[in-house]
Structures are given as structure tokens and as C-alpha cells.
Amino acid sequence: MKKIGSLKEFACTPDRFQGGHRLCPGCAHSMIVREVVNATDDDLVISTATGCLEVCSAIYPYTSWDVSWIHIGFENAAAAIAGAEAMHKALARKDRLYNDDRRVKFVAFGGDGGTYDIGFQSLSGAVERGHDFLYVCLDNENYANTGGQRSSATPIGAHTSTTPRGRVSYGEKQRKKDLTMIMAAHGCPYVATAIPGSKHWKDLATKAAKAISTVGPTFINALSPCTTEWKFKPEDTVEIADLAVETCAFPLYEIEDGHKLTINYRPKQKLPIEEYLGAQGRFSHLFKPENKWIIEEWQKQVDEYWDYLQRREEAGV
Amino acid sequence: MAERYELKNKEVWDGNMAAAHALRQAQVDVVAAYPITPSTPIVQNYAQFLADGYVDGEFVMVESEHSAMSACVGAAAAGGRVATATSSQGYALMVEVLYQASGMRLPIVMTVVNRALASPLNIHGDHSDLYLGRDAGWIHLIANNPQEAYDLTLCAFRIGEDDRVRLPVTTNQDGFLVSHTAQVVEPLQDEDAYKFVGEYKAKNPMLDTKNPVTYGAQTEEEWHFEHKANQHKALMDSFPVIEEVFKEFEKVSGRKYNLVETYKLDDADVALVLMGSAYETAMLAVDKAREEGIKVGLLMPRVFRPFPYNEVAEKLKGVKAVAALDRSAPMGTTGALYNEVAGALAAKGESAILTNYIYGLGGRDTTVEHILEVIKETNENAKAGKRVTPLQGFINLRGPKLSFN
Ligand SMILES: Cc1ncc(C[n+]2csc(CCOP(=O)(O)OP(=O)(O)O)c2C)c(N)n1
Ligand code: SF4
Numbered sequence: 001m002k003k004i005g006s007l008k009e010f011a012c013t014p015d016r017f018q019g020g021h022r023l024c025p026g027c028a029h030s031m032i033v034r035e036v037v038n039a040t041d042d043d044l045v046i047s048t049a050t051g052c053l054e055v056c057s058a059i060y061p062y063t064s065w066d067v068s069w070i071h072i073g074f075e076n077a078a079a080a081i082a083g084a085e086a087m088h089k090a091l092a093r094k095d096r097l098y099n100d101d102r103r104v105k106f107v108a109f110g111g112d113g114g115t116y117d118i119g120f121q122s123l124s125g126a127v128e129r130g131h132d133f134l135y136v137c138l139d140n141e142n143y144a145n146t147g148g149q150r151s152s153a154t155p156i157g158a159h160t161s162t163t164p165r166g167r168v169s170y171g172e173k174q175r176k177k178d179l180t181m182i183m184a185a186h187g188c189p190y191v192a193t194a195i196p197g198s199k200h201w202k203d204l205a206t207k208a209a210k211a212i213s214t215v216g217p218t219f220i221n222a223l224s225p226c227t228t229e230w231k232f233k234p235e236d237t238v239e240i241a242d243l244a245v246e247t248c249a250f251p252l253y254e255i256e257d258g259h260k261l262t263i264n265y266r267p268k269q270k271l272p273i274e275e276y277l278g279a280q281g282r283f284s285h286l287f288k289p290e291n292k293w294i295i296e297e298w299q300k301q302v303d304e305y306w307d308y309l310q311r312r313e314e315a316g317v
Numbered sequence: 318m319a320e321r322y323e324l325k326n327k328e329v330w331d332g333n334m335a336a337a338h339a340l341r342q343a344q345v346d347v348v349a350a351y352p353i354t355p356s357t358p359i360v361q362n363y364a365q366f367l368a369d370g371y372v373d374g375e376f377v378m379v380e381s382e383h384s385a386m387s388a389c390v391g392a393a394a395a396g397g398r399v400a401t402a403t404s405s406q407g408y409a410l411m412v413e414v415l416y417q418a419s420g421m422r423l424p425i426v427m428t429v430v431n432r433a434l435a436s437p438l439n440i441h442g443d444h445s446d447l448y449l450g451r452d453a454g455w456i457h458l459i460a461n462n463p464q465e466a467y468d469l470t471l472c473a474f475r476i477g478e479d480d481r482v483r484l485p486v487t488t489n490q491d492g493f494l495v496s497h498t499a500q501v502v503e504p505l506q507d508e509d510a511y512k513f514v515g516e517y518k519a520k521n522p523m524l525d526t527k528n529p530v531t532y533g534a535q536t537e538e539e540w541h542f543e544h545k546a547n548q549h550k551a552l553m554d555s556f557p558v559i560e561e562v563f564k565e566f567e568k569v570s571g572r573k574y575n576l577v578e579t580y581k582l583d584d585a586d587v588a589l590v591l592m593g594s595a596y597e598t599a600m601l602a603v604d605k606a607r608e609e610g611i612k613v614g615l616l617m618p619r620v621f622r623p624f625p626y627n628e629v630a631e632k633l634k635g636v637k638a639v640a641a642l643d644r645s646a647p648m649g650t651t652g653a654l655y656n657e658v659a660g661a662l663a664a665k666g667e668s669a670i671l672t673n674y675i676y677g678l679g680g681r682d683t684t685v686e687h688i689l690e691v692i693k694e695t696n697e698n699a700k701a702g703k704r705v706t707p708l709q710g711f712i713n714l715r716g717p718k719l720s721f722n
Binding site (some may be wrong): 043044045047054055058059060061063066067068069070071072073075078079080081083084085086087088089090091093094096097098099101104121122124125126128129140287 | 318346347349373374375377378380381383384385387388389390391392393394395396397399414417432522523524525526527529530531532533534535536537539540544624
């Protein structure tokens with residue numbers, strides 16, 4: 001496992017995900033990806049599901065990837081990386097690897113649409129079969145690449161292009177699916193949540209390093225604030241991610257061996273959810289008097305979940 | 318290294334067992350598959366080979382056919398020999414990924430056991446699923462019996478992996494009629510089979526991580542056309558390679574395969590064109606018709622993609638009337654094989670009278686008598702010098718005779 005030292009050292013790691021890609025200014029996807037791929041010195045083979053990251057990072061004849069990379073489809077990043085990992089095993093056994101160095105690690109990236117929804121089957125299958133890979137979900141809580149439609153990661157009250165706010169609608173009706181816990185329930189040896197950014201950079205880098213060096217399927221759910229669809233200024237990405245953690249809307253925790261839960265960060269003082277919601281245009285309608293109950297519902301859900309995490313951690317389950 | 322499998326010079330295998338042995342002998346590095354009738358035994362046989370130590374690659378039992386083909390693409394791009402098997406609904410679920418496999422020029426081999434597509438649900442053999450992959454950029458080989466299923470699967474690796482081709486290949490066999498019909502098969506011994514198939518060194522493997530590669534980039538209007546044109550060219554240029562591989566296979570096995578197979582066609586006035594196990598039934602019908610003085614012959618494209626239109630037109634030159642028999646539901650037009658033959662003849666300025674028969678859907682029996690009737694009707698067209706029978710007829714269909722003009 002790569003030792004994650006100082007920020008300066010980490011920042012000087014040669015980039016395996018190069019600039020020049022076409023992600024929006026302020027897009028958190030690139031920050032998360034760079035932190036993950038730089039968190040190991042091992043060689044990498046990466047698959048990426050269709051979505052913003054894929055369409056913006058490998059536009060022929062250019063590519064941002066300085067590692068082996070494949071994109072097949074929207075719903076099969078996990079199946080594709082499972083195939084590549086199986087090939088590595090087969091060739092290693094037959095002593096037919098391409099270079100002497102056997103340190104090749106496998107990573108898949110998918111958006112929340114490609115992970116929570118359409119790609120869930122192949123992810124669940126690959127994890128259940130025990131392939132040795134890390135799956136990172138870039139959770140921007142919507143289908144950004146196709147113009148911001150809802151996904152099952154979209155939280156209650158959010159305006160999206162398929163759950164728009166309107167004269168009689170307050171936006172998304174369902175609460176966010178708890179994919180992290182579902183992945184833990186698969187019995188993954190390591191599952192974690194993370195955010196990009198300055199304050200918690202080491203949390204993400206360490207988790208990535210840990211996940212990559214763990215044998216077996218591992219999963220990181222990384223909240224990825226989307227300036228375009230969440231409607232905030234590009235320079236505010238990290239601040240928004242921090243607010244998600246400070247309000248406990250997206251708590252940072254990890255689960256080992258499917259059950260052992262550790263909370264990685266406790267806000268000194270848990271901020272009210274309004275601070276997180278108020279910073280994003282997608283929730284602006286919630287501040288109208290008739291929608292006050294949604295903010296209250298939000299707060300209730302956040303409090304309950306935070307309480308649940310703490311009780312689980314305490315109980316050691 | 319996997320254990321050697323002791324084979325007799327003659328084995329009694331069905332098509333599924335034959336295909337499974339071919340995958341075993343090719344020492345495939347990764348097989349990723351999902352079971353579906355009637356191709357399930359390929360997967361099961363392979364699992365048994367693994368359990369007994371006769372294969373030493375990875376066998377990935379995925380959760381769906383979509384993931385089976387996706388894992389195959391990931392594995393092939395990683396850099397090694399890859400194979401799978403499927404039928405019908407499973408093939409349908411793979412369609413999205415079939416295009417990705419060929420677009421990335423990955424020589425995956427898939428043994429397809431052809432079966433009807435639902436709805437209504439039917440597990441028996443017809444060619445509806447064969448045409449799902451028609452335009453997906455895969456080479457399609459057609460096997461009519463277990464021996465051919467075995468032979469062509471071995472050839473498929475050689476063809477697809479050839480540096481001049483680098484394309485995925487399907488070998489097709491009729492559900493139950495071939496897949497579950499035990500016949501005498503003369504296999505090659507393991508070492509001869511492996512020597513024929515050869516070692517595979519992948520081009521641009523992802524696992525050569527010191528030389529990273531990007532697979533599946535986006536191209537849009539700037540480059541997409543060039544990529545697709547190049548891919549099409551690779552498929553069209555595979556004809557001579559396929560013929561070369563068939564010739565080499567003849568050297569090691571004594572069995573001869575051609576782009577286009579014919580039976581008693583040289584002096585024929587009348588010809589039937591068909592693919593699959595019915596070809597052998599049709600041979601018997603031809604023999605009978607010849608006894609009655611009808612000069613009839615048969616033609617079968619052994620390779621359906623790329624379609625050997627030059628050879629088809631050449632072989633049918635001078636034939637007065639041709640009936641193309643399709644074992645799939647055309648739904649709103651003439652049959653797929655009919656359309657290919659019509660196109661080939663038209664492109665070469667041939668003017669044989671052409672009719673279309675639909676037969677054997679969902680495993681419906683097609684007998685020598687049925688085909689004999691088609692021969693007679695086609696002969697009427699030849700004698701009249703114009704089409705006197707319907708453009709499209711249905712063989713052995715219950716109820717009133719169905720035809721369209
Ligand atoms: C089978 C299939 N259905 C639909 C699409 C269209 N599509 C492409 S990307 C996308 C949304 C991606 O959303 P997400 O996975 O959340 O990633 P993001 O773009 O937000 O990073 C959709 C619906 C597709 N490419 N393939
Ligand atoms: S739309 Fe959102 S996720 Fe997509 S590139 Fe822009 S900021 Fe990133």
C-alpha cells in the first residue's frame with residue numbers, strides 16, 4: 001500500500017490522469033479520479049462507464065489516461081474490469097504476462113447512473129464473484145452527461161430535468177438509495193464514502209490506497225459535486241463537498257469485511273442542512289414557505305442516518 | 318499446463334460437446350459465459366473440463382449474457398484468447414456489446430447455438446438469433462453438424478486472431494438438430510489441434526501496462542466514419558484469410574471447407590440456397606429429384622459475414638431458377654438469406670428467377686418431401702422461364718397455405 005505522505009508530496013506525484021480533458025471547470029470528477037489513480041504506484045488497468053468522465057477524457061485522437069483504459073458501455077464497467085482481471089489471473093498462472101512486473105491493479109469508474117441504476121447488476125455480479133478490483137462511483141446524484149436527469153442517487157427535493165420543479169412539483173420524490181450499505185452487504189472487504197477536496201484530500205487518498213491494495217472487490221462512493229447540474233459557481237466545488245460532510249448529508253465512513261463500521265470524520269458542530277441545500281441552485285425552490293416541510297424531512301433523514309452510523313460504530317457491527 | 322485429454326480417433330459427440338472440446342483444445346485463456354438452452358451444455362462441459370484439470374484458463378460464470386460479452390471484451394482487450402457461447406435471448410442481450418467487441422477489433426470466438434427468439438417463447442432451433450449479429454461486424458461461420466461445429470470453432474480462432482483480420486467470430490449451429498444430436502466426430506489430438514490454432518499474442522494488450530493503451534474512445538463525426546470504414550474493410554478483406562485457414566485445416570484434418578459450399582450444382586438448372594442442418598436434408602431431396610430427372614443443385618454460404626456475394630453469384634451463374642430458404646421469421650419483407658442472394662445476383666447482373674421459402678421456425682420439422690416440393694415448384698419456374706409460383710411461400714405450415722407475392 002502506498003504511504004500517503006504530505007499534501008506537497010502527493011501533489012508532486014506524476015499525473016496518470018492528465019489535464020486537457022473536457023470536463024466542466026470545477027467538475028469534481030477529475031479531482032476524485034486524480035486522487036484515486038495517484039494513490040498507488042502500481043500499474044493500473046481502468047474501465048470507465050459511459051458518462052461525463054468517459055466522454056470528456058478520451059476523445060480520439062486524444063486521451064487523458066496515462067494508464068491502460070477501456071470504455072465499453074454504460075452498464076458494464078464492472079463486467080469489463082472483471083474480464084480484464086480474470087485475464088490477468090489466467091496469464092499469470094500460465095506465466096504469459098506481458099511484463100515482468102506483476103503489480104497490476106484494476107479500477108472501474110462509473111457515475112451514479114451507471115452504478116446505482118443501469119450498471120448495478122454487473123457491479124453486484126462482479127463483486128459477488130470476488131474479482132480483485134476497486135470500483136469508484138462518481139456520485140453527482142444525477143445523469144449529468146445526458147443533461148441532468150434523476151437517478152436513484154438523486155436526493156429528495158432536488159430539481160432535475162426529469163423531476164423538474166414546477167407549479168405542482170417540488171422535484172425528486174424519493175430519498176437517495178443507500179448504495180454504500182448495499183455494497184457493504186455484499187461482503188466486500190472494504191467499502192467507503194469519500195469527497196474530493198482540500199480538507200479531506202488525505203481521507204480520499206488513503207481510502208483509495210487502502211482499497212487498491214486490498215485483495216478482493218472494494219468500493220468507494222465519492223460524492224462529486226456537479227457545478228452544471230447542482231447549479232453553483234465552479235470555484236465552490238470543494239466548499240460544497242465540505243458542507244455535505246459538515247451537515248452530515250454525506251458522512252465520511254468506511255466498512256471493513258462487510259460489517260465493521262468506522263466514522264472517519266465528525267463535524268465539531270453539525271451544521272443545519274439549510275447550509276448545504278442553500279448553496280445549490282437545484283434546491284433553491286425548497287426555501288419557499290410551502291416547501292419548508294421538505295427541508296424538515298431532509299433534516300430528519302440526515303439526523304436519523306447520522307444517529308444510525310454512530311450507533312453501528314459504537315456497537316462494532 | 319492443462320492435462321492432455323485422451324481422445325479416440327472417432328468420438329460420438331453432439332454439437333455442444335464438439336464445440337466445448339474445440340474451446341478446450343484452443344486453450345482459451347478466459348471463458349465468460351451464462352447458460353441458455355440449447356447452448357448450456359457447452360458451458361457445462363467446459364466447467365467439467367475445468368473441474369477435471371483439462372483447462373487452466375479462467376472460467377467466469379457471470380450474472381447475465383450482457384456481462385458475459387462485456388467480460389469477454391475486457392478480457393480480450395487485456396490481452397489473451399477469449400471465448401463464450403450463447404443462444405437466442407442471450408444473444409439478444411449481448412447485441413450492444415457485440416458492436417463494441419468488433420469496433421475494438423477483438424478476436425473473441427462465440428459458439429452460437431441458433432434458436433428462435435421470443436415471443437412466443439420457444440427453445441428450439443431457427444436462425445432468428447443468427448441475424449441479430451448480422452451487421453455487428455463479426456465473422457459468421459455456419460456449421461451443419463457436430464463435426465463442422467468442432468472444425469469451424471478451431472478455425473474461428475485462427476481466422477479472428479490473424480493479424481490481418483483481428484475481428485470476433487461466431488460459429489453457428491442449429492439448436493437441438495446439431496447441438497443435441499450425437500454423431501461420429503473425428504477430432505484432432507490435443508497437440509495437433511493446439512498446433513493448428515497456434516499461440517496467440519494480442520496486439521495492444523491493456524496488460525502490457527508499461528505501454529498503456531486507450532480502448533473505446535469517443536470519435537463523433539470527426540473520426541467515426543473512418544473507423545467504421547476501416548472496420549468494414551477488415552471484414553471484407555478477411556475472405557482470403559478465411560480461405561487460407563480452411564486450406565491449412567484441410568492439410569491437418571483432410572476435411573475441406575469453402576466460402577461457398579455446393580452440391581450437384583455444376584450442371585443444374587435449378588438451385589436451392591440454404592444454411593444449417595437442413596442442407597443435409599436437402600442433399601437427400603436433390604438426389605431424389607435428380608432420379609426424377611430434375612437438374613437441381615444446392616448452395617450454402619459457409620461464411621455468412623462477410624457475405625461471399627462474388628462466389629454466390631459465380632456459382633449460380635446460368636441457373637434458371639433459384640429458391641432461397643430462410644429459417645427465420647422475416648417480419649415484413651423477404652427472408653434475410655433471400656435478400657443476400659438477390660443482392661448478390663443483381664450486383665453481378667445475373668437474372669435467375671428468385672423465390673423465397675420460409676421453413677422450420679421454432680424447430681418445425683422440414684423433411685425431404687417438403688424440400689422436394691420446393692424443388693418441383695422451382696423447376697416449374699425454370700421451365701416456364703418466368704416466375705409462376707408465389708414470391709414467398711411457407712413450408713409445412715399448419716392451416717391454409719400461406720404465400721405472398
Ligand atoms: C444503454 C444506454 N442507455 C442510455 C445511455 C445514455 N447515457 C449516456 S451517459 C448517461 C448518464 C450518465 O450518468 P451518470 O452515470 O450519473 O454519470 P455522469 O455523466 O453524471 O458522470 C446516459 C443516460 C447509454 N449511453 N447507454
Ligand atoms: S456536467 Fe457535472 S459531472 Fe459533468 S463534467 Fe460538468 S460538472 Fe462534471
